[in-house]
Amino acid sequence: MMRKGWIIALAGLLALLAAVAVFAAGWYGDADLEDDTAFVVPSGATLTAVAAKLAEEDHIGSADGFLLRAKIFGSGDPIKAGEFVLRAGSSPAKILDTLQHGEVIRRFVTIPEGMPSILVHERLMATPLLTGDAPVPAEGSVLPDTYDFERGESRAEVLKRMQDAMAGTLDELWAKRSSDTVVSTPQQAVTLASIVEKETGVPSEREMVAGLYSNRVRQGMMLQADPTIIYPITKGKPLGRRIRRSEIAAVNDYNTYSMVGLPKGPITNPGRGAIAAVLNPADTNAVYMVADGTGGHAFAETLAEHNANVAKWFALRRQRGEM
Structure with a gap:
């Protein structure tokens, strides 16, 4: 009798172990993911809600089974909100680990230096994985940079980060301004920096161009910056033609x-470098500049020097067949 009882007990134990093995296999075995798949965990979602979503999207067989196994075998760490990649063949255990400890997919939108606000708005609206609407931001309120965002994030939230970045950068640079700057407020700094940004695409020239325009402001000279003619016509978009005499006047x-x-x-959104240049301009006596044919400018302190530089520029343009 004892031998028979022992056999029955052993059989029961083996059956239990087999059941546990099957139960564990449902956690550690391959899931129904044939390909790498993007999966979004909504902000504030519970594990129960995520399990239901995984089942609805056919990534797991049963939400209840997933939850039960997660409680027994899984980590107690919280799941993260965001978009994740669930790798092909991932087990339910791997899926949970990914949602708890994996890297959230980050996507990016870039605002180049000198992009006017009307084009910033168009770029945000054309970014398909963002949601909702956003206003055209005030000119000069956005810091040009590359910003990351999550799928489904609102355009208004991304725009606010861009504007907060500009406010923070402006506060930082304003505190470091030189006594040589001609601007008396942070807003004036952004306005003059927007002109510097539009007048040169050569980073090494920014301080020199800022010094030149600072001299013009001090001396009561007109700045005579072509981009300021164009801005009220196009709001910063390319003019697409030559400036007319009537527009100059x-x-x-x-x-x-x-x-x-x-x-x-401002006439555009200037970058950090242009703002820093205006707040710390080059020590120069130059008040004139003209293109030099290399992408940069030739600077001059007197009108005679400037006229000579202009003559060189015109000669180069004629040589290129542009005049």
Whole structure:
């Protein structure tokens, strides 16, 4: 009898072990993922809600089975919100580990230096994985940079990060400003920096261009920056043609060919480098500049020097067949 009882007990134990093995296999064995798959965990979602979502999307066989095994075999760490890649063949155990400890997929939108706000708005609206609407931001309120975002994040939230970055950068650089700067407020710094940004695409020239325009402001000279003619016409978009004489003579709050001093506001979103240049301009006596044919500019302190530089530029353009 004892032998028979022992055999029955052993059989029961083996059956239990087999059941446990089957139960564990449902956790550590391959899931129904044939390909790498993107999966989004909504902000604030519970493990129960995520299990239901995994089952609805056919990544696991049973939400209840997943939850039960997760409680027995899984880590107690919280799941993270965001978008994840569930790798092909991942087990339920691997899926849970990915949602708890894996890297959230980050996506990026880039705002180049000198991009006007109307184009910032268009770029945000054209980014398909963002949601909702966003207003056209105030000119000069966005810091050009590359920003990461998560699938489903709102455009308004991403725009706010861009504007917060500009506010933070401006506060930082304003505190480090030189006594040589001609601007008296952070907003004036952004306005003058927007002109510097548009007038040169050569980073090493920014301080020199800022020094030149600072000299013009001090001396009461017109800034005569071509981009300020274009801005009230296109709001910063390319003009697509030559500037007309009537536009050069136009009187408005931006055209620095018909007014002395700074325009009423920025004409684009300047980058950190342009703002820093305005707040720490080069020590120079230059008040004139003209393109030099290499992408940069030739600077001059006197009108005679400037006219000679202009003659060289025109000669180079004629040689290239541009005139």
